[in-house]
Amino acid sequence: MGTLTSNVAKEAPINELVGLLNSFDPKELKRLEADFPDYAQLLKPGITLGEENVLDEKKELEVRTAATIAGLNLILKKANDSLPAIKKKLKRLNNIQFFSQIVIAISGASILIFLQEKYEEPIKIIIGSLTLTAALLSLYVQHRSGTIAMGENSLSKVFNDLTDYKLKAEHFFQELKITKQLEFSASKEHVLGIIQQSNSISMEIKKIIEKN
Amino acid sequence: MRNIYLKFLIFFIFSFHILSGQSFQRMAIPKGTFSLAPRGVSKVTSYCLDLTREAPTLGINFANILSGGANAIVSITNAAGNVSNIPLKQAIDQDLIKIEGADLFDHTQLKFVNNTSDAIEIKLSENLQLGSETEKSAVKGVEKLELSSNPDEQYVIQEKVWNLREEENIKQLEMLGFKEETNSVNNSIWYPEPNLYQQFQEKFDLEIPEENIGVLDEITENKIVEEINKLQDQLTHIGFGGGLENAIEAYKKHKGIETEGYFNSNLYSLLKKDIDEGKFYGTNGKAHKTVHLEMPNGKERFFELETGFYVRFRNGSRLEEINKILENRFYLQEEIEVISLVNDATTTEVLRRNFPNNHMEFNLNSMQDFWQKLKKNKRKSVFILGHIENDAFITPLNNGKKFSLPLKNLQRLMKELDINIFPLGCNSGQYTTGMGNKFNSIDALNQLKPAVENNSTFKGMLQDLAGEDLKVIIDDNLLEDRGYLVAKIARQRTQASIATISGIGAGAGLIIYFNNKKGDSDKDDKTSETSDQNK
Numbered sequence: 001m002g003t004l005t006s007n008v009a010k011e012a013p014i015n016e017l018v019g020l021l022n023s024f025d026p027k028e029l030k031r032l033e034a035d036f037p038d039y040a041q042l043l044k045p046g047i048t049l050g051e052e053n054v055l056d057e058k059k060e061l062e063v064r065t066a067a068t069i070a071g072l073n074l075i076l077k078k079a080n081d082s083l084p085a086i087k088k089k090l091k092r093l094n095n096i097q098f099f100s101q102i103v104i105a106i107s108g109a110s111i112l113i114f115l116q117e118k119y120e121e122p123i124k125i126i127i128g129s130l131t132l133t134a135a136l137l138s139l140y141v142q143h144r145s146g147t148i149a150m151g152e153n154s155l156s157k158v159f160n161d162l163t164d165y166k167l168k169a170e171h172f173f174q175e176l177k178i179t180k181q182l183e184f185s186a187s188k189e190h191v192l193g194i195i196q197q198s199n200s201i202s203m204e205i206k207k208i209i210e211k212n
Numbered sequence: 213m214r215n216i217y218l219k220f221l222i223f224f225i226f227s228f229h230i231l232s233g234q235s236f237q238r239m240a241i242p243k244g245t246f247s248l249a250p251r252g253v254s255k256v257t258s259y260c261l262d263l264t265r266e267a268p269t270l271g272i273n274f275a276n277i278l279s280g281g282a283n284a285i286v287s288i289t290n291a292a293g294n295v296s297n298i299p300l301k302q303a304i305d306q307d308l309i310k311i312e313g314a315d316l317f318d319h320t321q322l323k324f325v326n327n328t329s330d331a332i333e334i335k336l337s338e339n340l341q342l343g344s345e346t347e348k349s350a351v352k353g354v355e356k357l358e359l360s361s362n363p364d365e366q367y368v369i370q371e372k373v374w375n376l377r378e379e380e381n382i383k384q385l386e387m388l389g390f391k392e393e394t395n396s397v398n399n400s401i402w403y404p405e406p407n408l409y410q411q412f413q414e415k416f417d418l419e420i421p422e423e424n425i426g427v428l429d430e431i432t433e434n435k436i437v438e439e440i441n442k443l444q445d446q447l448t449h450i451g452f453g454g455g456l457e458n459a460i461e462a463y464k465k466h467k468g469i470e471t472e473g474y475f476n477s478n479l480y481s482l483l484k485k486d487i488d489e490g491k492f493y494g495t496n497g498k499a500h501k502t503v504h505l506e507m508p509n510g511k512e513r514f515f516e517l518e519t520g521f522y523v524r525f526r527n528g529s530r531l532e533e534i535n536k537i538l539e540n541r542f543y544l545q546e547e548i549e550v551i552s553l554v555n556d557a558t559t560t561e562v563l564r565r566n567f568p569n570n571h572m573e574f575n576l577n578s579m580q581d582f583w584q585k586l587k588k589n590k591r592k593s594v595f596i597l598g599h600i601e602n603d604a605f606i607t608p609l610n611n612g613k614k615f616s617l618p619l620k621n622l623q624r625l626m627k628e629l630d631i632n633i634f635p636l637g638c639n640s641g642q643y644t645t646g647m648g649n650k651f652n653s654i655d656a657l658n659q660l661k662p663a664v665e666n667n668s669t670f671k672g673m674l675q676d677l678a679g680e681d682l683k684v685i686i687d688d689n690l691l692e693d694r695g696y697l698v699a700k701i702a703r704q705r706t707q708a709s710i711a712t713i714s715g716i717g718a719g720a721g722l723i724i725y726f727n728n729k730k731g732d733s734d735k736d737d738k739t740s741e742t743s744d745q746n747k
Contacts, residue, residue: 019558041652045558049599050638050650203557 009052012064012195016202017071019045023206024078028070032063039063061191065180068198072173075198075205079166082209086159093141093155100137107131158208165201172198235429236344237262237319238278238351240373242359246334248309248326257363260319261341261351263374264409264427268313268344274322275304275311278350279341287333300334309334311342320366349433351377381428381436385412387460388439391474412436443475450486451493451528466497490516494531505648505683508639514648514685520678522641522648523686534686538671543593546570548664550657551586553598553607553617559653563597566661574607574615582617586629593632596622597656600637619643623689636660641685648683655681 021029022045033043041048042063054060107130144155172194179191238261248254260267268274277284277300284300286309303309309332310325322342326332341354357376360369385391385408407426412418412435420431428436440456447459454462460475467482490502492515502525504511514522515531523534551572552563563571572585586594598605598617605617619640622633636656640646663676678684 015556015558019556022558044652044654046562046652046654047554047556047559047599048638048650049554049597049636049653049656051601206557 008054008057008060008064008192012061012192013047013199014042014064014067014071014195015045015047016199016206017067018043020071020074020202020206021067024209025070025074028074032067032070035066036063043067061188062180064195065176065191068195069173069176069180071202072169072176072198075169075201076166076173078205078209079162079169083159083162083166086155086162090155090159093144097138097141100134100141103130103134104138107134158211161204162208165205168197168201172201235262235265235424235427236268236272236347237265238341238343238347239268239274239319239322240280240354240357240359241322241336241340241342242361243280243336243338243340244361245336246324248324248332248334250326250329250331252326253323254326255314255321255323257359257361257366258314258320258322259357259359259366259370259373261354261373261377262428263378265429267317267319268322269317270313270315272313273310273345274313274342276343276345276347277301277304277340278343278347279354280336280338281340283337284340285335285337287335288328289331289333291330300336300340303332308332320363320370347430349430349437382408384436384440385409386474387443387456388412388436389475389477389480390415391476446483446487450483450491466493492528494528500528500531507642507648509642518675518678520680520683521675521686522683524641524688527686527688530688534688535671538674538686539669541670542668543670543673544668545664547592548595549593550595550597550660552653553596553605553615554653555607555609556653559597559657562654562657566657583625586625586631592630593634595634595636595660597636597653600635600640603643605635605637641683641687643687644689645687646685648685649681651682 018029021032029043033040036043039060042052107127110127175194176191179194240259240261241256242259246254246256281300285297286300286303287295287297288303288308289295298306298308300309304311308326308328310327312323312325314321314323324334338355339357339359341350343350357373358369359373360366390408390411409428409432410426413420413425413432416435416439418431418435420429424432444456444459447453447456447463452459452463452466463483464470464475464479467479469476469479469482490504492500492502494500501516502513503516503522504513505522513525515525515528516522517535523531527534549570549572550563550567552559553574554560555574560573563573596605596617598607600606600619603619605615605619607615609615619635622635623644625631626633635644635646637647638650639648641648659677659679659682663673667673667676674684674686
């Protein structure tokens with residue numbers, strides 16, 4: 001076993017990809033297990049707590065690549081499903097924001113007028129409540145969409161991240177398919193790098209999907 | 213003249229014996245002091261130690277010291293009367309003296325030859341054992357033989373020496389399963405047919421010169437020693453130690469086979485079966501199964517108590533004690549904590565699901581973090597799940613660095629925080645109580661959950677954790693009774709507090725109720741008084 005062989009397990013982990021497939025596309029994972037019966041342990045969710053012995057470098061790389069391609073495919077599918085929904089949410093929040101700002105404006109004008117006249121208590125309360133509600137709604141929308149503070153859970157951040165991961169996944173997916181067709185004649189280090197990054201993306205995508 | 217010529221002719225004719233590889237007898241010279249004149253020759257009484265071998269012949273170099281030469285001194289007195297003392301071996305190496313065969317194939321004497329022009333005295337403080345140039349093995353116990361330099365006593369003493377030697381040899385062969393009815397050593401049957409040595413040589417198909425068939429030559433003797441050592445090792449391997457004779461007797465007694473001093477083929481078959489089955493017999497005769505597991509530093513032997521549940525072999529004498537200790541180590545579930553040092557989302561999910569109230573996820577950056585969290589949580593028995601490499605838990609971090617927790621630090625942690633730590637990592641049992649193989653993180657968590665929930669002793673828990681895919685190794689550093697009492701007391705206190713509060717609450721409720729009731733009845737009384745007054 002040369003240096004590259006012993007690095008395959010360390011530099012091209014696929015545990016998160018396998019985890020993602022296990023959660024959202026177990027059939028695909030079963031198919032991979034059927035295609036590579038000698039690598040059942042590698043295609044099992046979780047990680048093997050121990051040094052992984054790589055006996056056949058080429059085969060090992062083939063299995064990891066196949067799992068990565070399957071995982072990236074799933075990521076693209078999930079991203080394509082989730083992005084429109086998130087976009088819709090953002091749009092809805094945007095509309096609520098717009099409506100609440102109109103109400104604030106009207107309420108503001110109404111208050112000035114009504115202050116001049118004597119009106120009954122309930123009407124004053126209604127106008128005040130409307131103004132407050134509109135203001136609160138506006139705050140909520142801004143927080144949720146992330147325009148006030150771009151927190152971890154803000155929709156804008158999620159949308160941006162998901163878009164970014166989708167682009168990367170597309171890029172890695174195409175590269176791996178080409179590399180596989182060329183039977184890994186390209187730089188193996190490059191392939192290991194793609195697998196590693198795909199694994200990281202997988203973890204992030206899973207978090208996003210589960211929260212949204 | 214004719215006599216000398218005849219001796220020379222016989223020597224010449226039989227010289228092919230020397231070239232053909234015939235083994236020569238090892239010889240013993242009695243302790244004493246021997247004087248040699250300048251350029252002189254002195255014959256000394258000698259004793260043969262190997263009955264079946266060829267006696268040394270005239271002129272053959274016999275200066276190969278096999279034993280007894282450590283304190284042998286040669287004193288050389290020169291013409292001026294100055295005396296210098298040198299070790300015998302040095303004198304031989306410097307060719308100051310020689311030791312040779314004295315006569316044609318004569319075992320009764322050897323000769324010292326002084327090659328110097330000075331007087332020499334050879335002082336032997338113990339019996340000296342000599343061999344031919346190619347001899348490598350020494351006969352044991354020569355220093356204890358009672359030998360005499362008096363040639364008149366040579367014959368009688370020689371017989372005793374031969375008897376003793378052959379008895380020892382035959383005893384060894386008996387231990388190896390060779391027994392002949394006619395092998396008693398006496399004057400008339402020193403060469404029983406078929407010869408035991410020959411039987412041994414044939415059984416092991418030894419490649420020896422034809423003239424050495426039936427002779428206890430060096431090859432045969434070495435093979436006997438090898439087989440004796442092998443038998444001893446085999447018996448020790450299954451628990452019958454001590455000297456070989458005692459081991460053989462103990463094994464025969466254990467198997468209920470009575471054969472005097474004889475390890476027959478039946479016993480050999482039983483021994484082979486025991487070895488093949490990995491048996492080890494404790495001091496009380498109880499049989500235990502042992503297996504060899506592949507560990508990072510090579511194959512190691514363990515007692516297998518159950519599938520996947522092992523005790524390190526070196527703890528064999530404490531096996532029963534260890535079993536009992538673990539059976540009496542109780543725990544409460546609230547004292548158990550499972551810490552995952554595995555940076556894997558699916559593993560974390562399973563960890564949360566299986567141990568919702570007593571787990572710690574991996575979100576650490578340093579050893580200090582880890583220490584602080586352990587201290588804060590105050591659990592008493594901790595399972596640490598993680599990948600082990602080079603004797604440390606290693607977790608790759610997202611920033612490219614690695615979190616490392618050396619296994620040796622666990623001992624320190626255990627002492628300082630007064631907690632039990634079970635390292636649930638690959639081959640963590642290499643040096644301590646832990647695991648004996650590689651395994652999947654999720655399998656471990658899924659196996660650990662029912663093991664913790666369905667047991668109350670550590671033995672039960674670890675037995676349930678162990679299996680085909682999870683090998684648990686027990687070593688002499690067992691899990692201490694740290695948490696059980698504390699957790700039990702804490703639980704009792706909690707129960708007592710709840711009972712007290714409930715009791716106070718109930719009591720207060722009753723007081724209020726009765727007070728209210730009394731108040732109502734007073735009110736009723738007042739109302740009826742008022743209405744009476746109004747009437």
